[in-house]
Amino acid sequence: MRALRPAAVAAIAAATAVTAVSGCAAKNDGKGSGDKGTVEVTATDTSCELSAKEFPAGHVRFAVQNKGSKVTEVYVYAPGDRIVTERENIGPGTRAEITAEVKAGSYEIACKPGMKGDGIRQKVTASGKGAGAKRDPKLDAAVAAYRKYVQEQADQTLPAAQKFADAVKDGDVATAKKTYALSRVGWERTEPVAESFGDIDPKVDVRADGLEKGQKWTGWHKLEKSLWEEKKISGDDKKLSDQLITDLKDWQKRVGKAEITPTSMANGAKELLDEVATGKVTGEEERYSHTDLLDFHANVEGAEKAYALLKPVVAKNDAALAKELDKQFKVIGELLDEHRDSGSADGFAAYDTVSKSERKKLSDGVNALAEPLSKLAAAVATAK
């Protein structure tokens, strides 16, 4: 997909603004009477009109006509900006059809003239039974902002991973080593979401011990082993570096469809610390390169981001928890700072130089943060 999405829109605010702008829309132009269950979407360079703003839940068809001069795309977003469905590359003067299974609830439809930005948005409602309870708009805002973050991380990972892949393809061991850990940061920051795509994770981030019988080892850690353990790059490794980019592009493209809820964000933050507790603090994750501390740091950053977005709600529901989390994030940050090394490629000391007692301190810090973090979901879930 297109590269950066500067636009990934700060959801909520943007959504409101868009509605205002396109307030004009809304009326069907007479054609909407067609098939029941079909919503006509008329896109121009400045508007996005719908034949209906309310339709029955279930199988819904969106018939899109691009009357503008730019190539456009149309997205259907569930709350939190989760992509329900989308269609790109709708040329000027052409029609396209999008279908989706839509549950009862509130959605937004966005036309994106020029295929950029947040698009021109319309709020729509799928009616029917089972329309979920309304959730605090602050939480929807948090989810949308988090989704934006996740998308940005994926977008930023691609060029970093490309540098790494290029070095591998050049057979340049030294450069590949320097760019390896840095290419993983975006992935590590958003790991719970990244892992929700069960087919991508085993291709890009699996370790030797996670392989099933007969499974070919691909992804970062296979290349890590070649670089540090075997100290050479094979022909197969070069192919694997292309495969890594392909798989990461797949992730980048699909990440907007990930199911994210306030509680999954909260539990995702906790899971990031679980990753640290089981893989990083032990040195298992980066057993050849010993770049565990950068992963560790990225996991903590990702958790902190999710927490920061949920904090307005948490601070109201459980002020003591918010206070504890603020404190423990600070503590773990300071602990990690003790291991910064400006001389290393990734900015942190190699983990095999971290003593047992220092690892114990890090582990204690992780427990101190992860335990209150495990209470975050409850603080969000009880928010009404």
Place this chain on the structure above:
Amino acid sequence: MTHDDDTSTENTATESGEDTQTTEGRAPSRRSLLGWGGAGLAIGAVAAGGTAAALRTAGDTQPAGSDATAGSAIAFHGRHQAGIASAVQDRLHFAAFDVTTDDRDELIALLKEWTKAAARMTAGDAVGDGAVGGLAEAPPDDTGEALGLPPSRLTLTFGIGPTLFEKDGKDRFGIKARRPEALIELPQFPGDNLDKARSGGDLCVQACADDPQVAVHAIRNLARIGFGKVAIRWSQLGFGKTSSTTPDAQTPRNMFGFKDGTHNLAGTDTAALDKHVWVADGDAKGKESWMAGGSYLVARRIRMHIETWDRTSLQEQEDIFGRNKGEGAPVGKKNERDTPHLKSMLPTAHVRLAHPDSNGGVRILRRGYSFTDGTDGLGRLDAGLFFLAYQRDVRQGFVPLQKRLAANDALNEYIQHVGSALFAVPPGVRNADDWWGRALFA
């Protein structure tokens, strides 16, 4: 080795009517709790010998079995903490903690929360809102592995290490001046090979229960409550109690196959407990007054060289202990509880050296456990005695005794002390408003 011989104490606390409150309805009468069973396991040499007989005063003892089998609850509140004079349970999970916060209020809040959780768990109840039935999105308050299990005579005994008062020259929580004089730095004993990672600790909790799952559950939940304020420094699981505070019961055997601690203090022997185990009002004056009714706990991880021991002739094994292996009778005597004739033992015999008569009448209350932590990587059983001993003052109890043993005990060839810690064990939690360490921080 250790000395364990004999002393036992218990929480007799209850007796005191002071506090009265038992949290638990199902608790059997305290009296029954105290039964004394077998005597101590020996290893801890100390006490051993002689006293034993004296201890078994009859009367209030109950056969150990009666309460032990019931899975009943032992009252948490009392003048002394439970888990000291209480009849020794079958299993142990002992944990030493480092305090990681430097905020006094936060530490106090934790101690209150711990006390509350301890009262619930020893009564057989779950922590907080329980293990199930809460919010589906959140982890439960209680970890749940003790659901459905009886209280199993769980006791949780809390202690404070010297480093809580002062560490690296710093008065950490404003209590430096209240450090009891008896809470010394233990001297280095000959033959010690102490692993720092298995020694010391700012706080400790001794969990004893008849069901290992119940003991592990208790420490696990306390650790969880403590994250961010304390961190586990080391812990030890134990089985096969090596000492008993109930002389009427069978004396347990240690990993060397010997009955050890025949003469441990009986938990019902209030006079002996007052003399040897509980800190008296007069001991704890002024800034130490918070320790009145408490005790001092020495914890030592004693590794046993199992394989070489097993290749030692029966005669030599018996000579080393000063008792026979089958009955446990002292050298030249017929029955286990016959008064030992120390002079007929080798001068280096464990019982002879550990006996109160060789130590100016000093006795300690032992309640150690055997441990086996798998193998050590060289194919040797990583096993031994986790020695726990309570006493009124280590300077009269463990220290001189261990000095004697470390210098002379024939058993030293087969054992090595690899972990060590000393804790001040405050008096009991009096009622629901009281908490572990309150008098210290008041």
